[in-house]
Amino acid sequence: MRANATMDRREFLSATGVLTGVLAAGSPLALLAPGRAWALDLGTLSGSEGAALLAAARTIAPHDGLDDAPYALVVRALDDSAARDAATLTLLRRGVTTLGAGFAAAAETERVATLRALESTPFFKSVRATTLATLYASPLVYAYFGYEGEAFSKGGYLLRGFNDLRWLPEVPLADSGPVFGAESH
Amino acid sequence: MASISHDDTNAVVIVGSGAGGGTLAHELTRRGVKVVLLEAGARQSLASFSQVPGEAFAQLTWLEPRTQSGTTTVVEDYPTLPSWTAKTVGGTTVHWTAMALRARDWEVRARSTYGAIDGASLIDWPLGYKELLPYYQMAEKRMVVTRRNGNPGLPASNHFKVFHYGAKRLGYRQVHTGYMAINSRPADGRGMCIQQGFCVQGCKTGAKWSTLYTEIPRAEATGNLELRAECRALHIEHGADGRVTAVVYRDPAGNEQRQKARIVCVACNAVETTRLLLLSTSARFPNGLANSTDQVGRHFCHHTGCFVWGVFEQPIEFWRGATLAGVVLDETRHDPKRGFAGGYHLEMAALDLPSIAIAGFPQTLWGRELGFVMEHYRSMAGIYINGEDLPRSTNRITLNREVKDQFGLPVANIHVDDHPNNAAMRRHGQQQAKALFEAAGAVKVLMSRQTPATHNMCAARMSRDPNDGVVNAHGQAHEVANLFVSDGSAMSTPSSANPTLTIVALALRQADYIERQMSARAI
Ligand SMILES: Cc1cc2nc3c(=O)[nH]c(=O)nc-3n(C[C@H](O)[C@H](O)[C@H](O)COP(=O)(O)OP(=O)(O)OC[C@H]3O[C@@H](n4cnc5c(N)ncnc54)[C@H](O)[C@@H]3O)c2cc1C
Numbered sequence: 001m002r003a004n005a006t007m008d009r010r011e012f013l014s015a016t017g018v019l020t021g022v023l024a025a026g027s028p029l030a031l032l033a034p035g036r037a038w039a040l041d042l043g044t045l046s047g048s049e050g051a052a053l054l055a056a057a058r059t060i061a062p063h064d065g066l067d068d069a070p071y072a073l074v075v076r077a078l079d080d081s082a083a084r085d086a087a088t089l090t091l092l093r094r095g096v097t098t099l100g101a102g103f104a105a106a107a108e109t110e111r112v113a114t115l116r117a118l119e120s121t122p123f124f125k126s127v128r129a130t131t132l133a134t135l136y137a138s139p140l141v142y143a144y145f146g147y148e149g150e151a152f153s154k155g156g157y158l159l160r161g162f163n164d165l166r167w168l169p170e171v172p173l174a175d176s177g178p179v180f181g182a183e184s185h
Numbered sequence: 186m187a188s189i190s191h192d193d194t195n196a197v198v199i200v201g202s203g204a205g206g207g208t209l210a211h212e213l214t215r216r217g218v219k220v221v222l223l224e225a226g227a228r229q230s231l232a233s234f235s236q237v238p239g240e241a242f243a244q245l246t247w248l249e250p251r252t253q254s255g256t257t258t259v260v261e262d263y264p265t266l267p268s269w270t271a272k273t274v275g276g277t278t279v280h281w282t283a284m285a286l287r288a289r290d291w292e293v294r295a296r297s298t299y300g301a302i303d304g305a306s307l308i309d310w311p312l313g314y315k316e317l318l319p320y321y322q323m324a325e326k327r328m329v330v331t332r333r334n335g336n337p338g339l340p341a342s343n344h345f346k347v348f349h350y351g352a353k354r355l356g357y358r359q360v361h362t363g364y365m366a367i368n369s370r371p372a373d374g375r376g377m378c379i380q381q382g383f384c385v386q387g388c389k390t391g392a393k394w395s396t397l398y399t400e401i402p403r404a405e406a407t408g409n410l411e412l413r414a415e416c417r418a419l420h421i422e423h424g425a426d427g428r429v430t431a432v433v434y435r436d437p438a439g440n441e442q443r444q445k446a447r448i449v450c451v452a453c454n455a456v457e458t459t460r461l462l463l464l465s466t467s468a469r470f471p472n473g474l475a476n477s478t479d480q481v482g483r484h485f486c487h488h489t490g491c492f493v494w495g496v497f498e499q500p501i502e503f504w505r506g507a508t509l510a511g512v513v514l515d516e517t518r519h520d521p522k523r524g525f526a527g528g529y530h531l532e533m534a535a536l537d538l539p540s541i542a543i544a545g546f547p548q549t550l551w552g553r554e555l556g557f558v559m560e561h562y563r564s565m566a567g568i569y570i571n572g573e574d575l576p577r578s579t580n581r582i583t584l585n586r587e588v589k590d591q592f593g594l595p596v597a598n599i600h601v602d603d604h605p606n607n608a609a610m611r612r613h614g615q616q617q618a619k620a621l622f623e624a625a626g627a628v629k630v631l632m633s634r635q636t637p638a639t640h641n642m643c644a645a646r647m648s649r650d651p652n653d654g655v656v657n658a659h660g661q662a663h664e665v666a667n668l669f670v671s672d673g674s675a676m677s678t679p680s681s682a683n684p685t686l687t688i689v690a691l692a693l694r695q696a697d698y699i700e701r702q703m704s705a706r707a708i
């Protein structure tokens with residue numbers, strides 16, 4: 001994905017698509033990108049196919065506070081697997097056709113009903129699996145969910161809140177153990 | 186590190202460098218035995234472990250194809266991953282979360298304790314608990330298990346506070362931060378746990394025991410070990426007397442090599458152990474090595490494992506802290522009044538953000554319900570139900586000749602039909618876990634189905650009678666005196682304990698036996 005997108009001629013001329021978006025003001029992602037506009041070149045799928053798949057990913061894993069950008073990563077992952085494997089491309093193409101032309105713009109209840117009917121299809125399973133595997137694995141969304149990621153370089157959580165929960169009573173020492181070295185801190 | 190000739194007929198060849206193989210290699214080499222340790226995976230280090238969950242998975246996991254069949258829900262939910270094991274020096278002890286539990290005395294007498302159960306192929310272990318116990322104690326010393334031998338328990342994390350509170354409110358008495366093979370203080374030349382919660386990705390402090398940085402380098406330091414990483418055993422050969430003589434393998438360059446052997450020990454984690462035996466066919470063993478009684482691969486067990494998640498209103502941040510450091514022991518008993526034979530453990534379990542949705546949740550979860558749960562990621566708690574599943578002679582690992590690996594060899598197929606006893610135990614465990622979370626104030630509880638097998642056991646089991654299993658009480662093949670099984674496949678029944686401590690204890694016991702047999706020139 002590129003930040004600060006300007007469309008070049010190649011994108012207009014190619015048969016494959018490009019997804020674009022703008023991060024909402026105050027989006028947690030805005031901190032990570034140099035600017036608010038982004039664009040994603042698709043190697044295999046068309047722009048409208050990409051838009052339908054993006055809408056499907058949003059319906060499968062809806063997070064109102066998340067911009068489209070991390071969902072576009074799901075589309076990129078699907079696009080990559082379509083590029084690698086003709087059978088996947090067919091699966092996705094046919095699947096998008098069954099979603100119908102208006103899917104991307106439809107209301108959420110309609111999109112849910114459409115996907116519900118497809119729940120047992122390989123198409124749905126593949127889009128669901130890719131959505132979950134891509135969306136939540138993106139460091140772009142860690143902060144949104146509060147996840148802190150790699151901790152070794154910061155010394156783990158031993159002295160950074162692994163036991164800072166205060167809404168329940170402390171555990172008796174017999175059932176836990178001392179924080180080794182805590183006396184010196 | 187030693188350099189052992191391919192023609193050295195005095196070498197012991199161990200295949201697989203995980204819990205069983207790595208431990209056995211150390212035990213034998215420190216007694217002066219020359220060992221060649223073949224390992225399919227590459228050697229990582231504390232420095233090279235990736236801390237990006239997806240990358241770490243790719244770095245450490247056995248990702249070659251395996252197929253599966255049967256009625257277990259894993260077939261539907263994880264079609265390409267019936268079992269989750271590692272392929273790296275140190276094996277799955279690099280991945281493991283280090284809960285180091287003992288099987289109980291009544292569990293090693295499962296057939297006597299539970300009686301005959303329809304559709305189950307239970308046996309008693311061919312060794313008594315008294316014979317096992319000293320080796321558990323040795324294993325616990327060696328692995329520096331908490332709460333044993335004066336080692337303090339791990340401190341309570343936020344996650345454990347929730348787990349403990351709910352468990353106590355439910356009336357459980359035995360709930361603590363676990364018997365963990367994790368340093369609660371510096372010990373054994375390794376650092377202490379800094380509660381980073383990346384146990385599965387490879388513990389960068391080395392606080393968690395793994396053969397990668399304990400047994401294996403110590404074995405190398407004896408000068409008697411030659412570790413050959415990225416070397417895949419293809420089959421085992423035997424001589425006219427039926428004794429094994431060599432292991433044929435591919436070296437890192439892809440060339441076929443033949444390592445002669447006085448003794449061969451197979452420790453490839455049950456699925457690959459079974460496969461290696463089945464691939465080793467000859468006129469004498471047309472159905473696979475040590476398989477004349479048709480027992481290799483049968484009785485495969487993998488525990489009743491599934492997750493239950495609690496969603497709370499207040500933050501917990503359960504990714505902070507040792508991943509599995511919490512256990513309830515009260516359900517580890519045989520009490521037929523609960524509606525099933527055998528017992529289980531409730532184990533506190535966290536999953537990182539990238540993994541939880543794909544590996545922790547039911548595959549039917551999506552839409553607003555998924556959105557709700559994930560938006561509460563920081564207020565979640567988890568429990569893994571680890572219970573004893575029943576062996577069935579038809580739950581079996583076989584070769585799938587339709588699917589080949591990169592060497593053109595058939596892959597393993599894992600067939601599992603869930604026994605009703607397992608289902609009843611799982612339901613009970615799920616209800617208890619739900620009640621535990623609700624007692625601690627959960628606003629929502631979510632149940633997963635079964636997860637891919639991380640505990641692979643019993644597929645070449647110890648038995649008194651050769652018609653019931655593959656090896657004797659020392660892991661020595663009934664039919665081939667110098668062939669040993671040195672991993673979880675040798676367990677006669679799975680017990681409710683996570684298997685690694687038992688695998689290590691059995692490897693220590695086997696090393697004593699092999700040394701005695703070698704000195705007596707019996708093998
Ligand atoms: C995520 C996770 C968490 C776990 N947590 C726990 C826990 O908390 N407590 C517990 O008790 N257990 C736990 N386990 C299980 C534990 O890791 C295993 O029980 C243990 O490592 C098995 O030991 P092993 O020696 O049988 O095999 P492994 O440790 O898996 O070692 C087998 C090795 O053999 C190699 N190999 C296979 N085939 C060949 C071949 N043909 N040629 C050469 N090499 C080969 C493999 O590459 C592998 O490195 C966990 C497992 C996983 C996946």
Ligand code: SF4
Pocket residue numbers: 156367377378379380381382383384385387388389390391392393506507508
């Ligand atoms: S939580 Fe402890 S054991 Fe787990 S990876 Fe971190 S330091 Fe190692």
